Amino acid sequence: MVDVSQHELVPDHVLLEAEEVDEVLAEYDVKRTNLPKIKRTDPALPDEAEVGDVVKIVRNSRTTEEAVVYRLVVS
Numbered sequence: 001m002v003d004v005s006q007h008e009l010v011p012d013h014v015l016l017e018a019e020e021v022d023e024v025l026a027e028y029d030v031k032r033t034n035l036p037k038i039k040r041t042d043p044a045l046p047d048e049a050e051v052g053d054v055v056k057i058v059r060n061s062r063t064t065e066e067a068v069v070y071r072l073v074v075s
Contacts (some may be wrong), residue, residue, distance in 0.1 A: 004043040004044060005043060005044045005045070005063070007045070008033055010044050011044075011054050011057050011058055011059040011060070012057065012058045013044050013045055013046060013049075013053075013057055013058075014046075014055065014056045014058070015046055015048065015055055015056045016055070016056055016070075017055055020054075020056075021054045024034055024054065024056075024070055025035055032051075032054065032072060033051075033072070035054065035070050035072040035074075036069070036070075036072070037062060037071060037072050037073075037074045038070050038071035038072070038073055038074070038075065039073075039074060039075070040073050040075055045073065049073050050073065051074060051075050052072070052073065053072075053073045054062060054070055054071070054073070055070065055071045055072075055073060056068060056069075056070055057069045057070070057071060
């Protein structure tokens, strides 16, 4: 079976620690439930991701070196 998360076109998906999540939520002045969602079954997610976790996705960008987005893992 192919591990999709290792493909060169799939951006890095990093699970955030609780402290990092708090910092992100404070920086953007949002609640956890206001973050865009990503399904737990998404093949790009790390295996240890659980529902309720927040994932940092780092993408390449043409206008900036990298673009960072955050997603809430849902079932």
